[in-house]
Amino acid sequence: MVDYDGRMGSVYVAGRGMSPEGVRRWTAALAAYLPERRPVQILDLGSGSGRFTPGLADEFHGPVYGVEPSDRMRETAERAAAHPAVTYLKGSAEDIPLPEASVDGVLMFLSFHHFPDQLKALQEVHRVLRPGGVAFLRSQFANLMPDLFWYDYFPSARAVDAGMYLTVEQSQQLARQAGLVPDDELVWVTTEEPRTFRAAYERLKLRALSTFEHLPEDEIAPGFERFAVDVQRDPDRLVPVYSAAMLVLTRPGR
Structure with missing residues (x-):
């Protein structure tokens, strides 16, 4: 478990x-599976600091509910990602504070691996979705792990990441098992956006990825030291851009 209140x-x-453009690309991908009518009601489950929630409201005209268990992350969202069509709620994936059949779509964006009881969470997603509603599970998958360039600096990171995901x-x-129907094909x-080696280093050294919460401490500092040396040698080299996988799940019925 990662302490997002710390x-x-x-x-x-x-x-x-x-980036706003990155958010728009994701919301456009969701729109292909959701009704054309507006408004469309969306739940951002594990909404964190609200990096997606206002964009969902802009795309689907709200209302959008951001459910987040971390008080600190939710307070950040309320302050920095406010939107008139967005309501941030304290809650968990296993106990969603919304009525049955109340939303058309549920987004789980890199939050699924944090859910303590994933089956119960998906049962809750089934409960709050309207019949015919769609859930979007954006996750890493243990059998499709990307070969991230920065794994070269942290020998345990690849195995740590693979161990976090199904x-x-x-x-x-x-x-x-939760009553949802998964698409056979991933999206x-x-x-x-392409980043320079230096920009990638400056972002990664904040250790905002949960991977670093599980790495041995004696691996982290030396890894960043080697990373920094390579950045000094070639700061403007562009790092690879990776495609991200998303599983689409539908609640049966209309």
């Missing part, structure tokens, strides 16, 4: 922020 809550916005098949099976979205 250090991570203080660095998350700077270390994990997304495979695609495991995720699909949990969804079926792949490329939203990151």
Whole structure:
């Protein structure tokens, strides 16, 4: 478990922020599976600092509910990501503070691996979705882990990341147990803008990725030292841009 009320809550916005264009690319990907009518009601489950929530309101004309268990992250969202169509609520994935069949869509953006009881969370997602509603599970998957360039500096990071996530098949099976129907095919979205080696280093050294919460301390400092040396040698080199996988889950019925 990661304590987002502690250090991570203080660095998350700077270390994990997304450009407005990146948010728009994601909301456009969601729109392909949601009704054309407006408004469309959306739940941002594990909304964190609200990096997506206002963009969902802009795309789907609200109302949008951001449910987040961390007080610090939710307070940050209320201050820095306010929107007239957005309501931030204290709650968890296993106990969503919304009525049954109250939303058309649910976004779980890199939050699923933090849910203590993933099956119960998906059962709650099924409960709050209207019949025919769609949930979007944007996650890493243990059998589709990208070969991130910065793994070279932290020898344990690849295994740590893979250990945090389920495979695609495991995720699909949990969804079926919860009464949701998973699409057979993943949706792949490329939203990151190319970054220079220096910009990537400055962002990563904030340690806003949960990976660093699980790495051995004696690996972190030497890794960043080697990283910094390479940045000095070639600061303007562009780092790879990775496509991200998303699983689409539907509550049956209309």
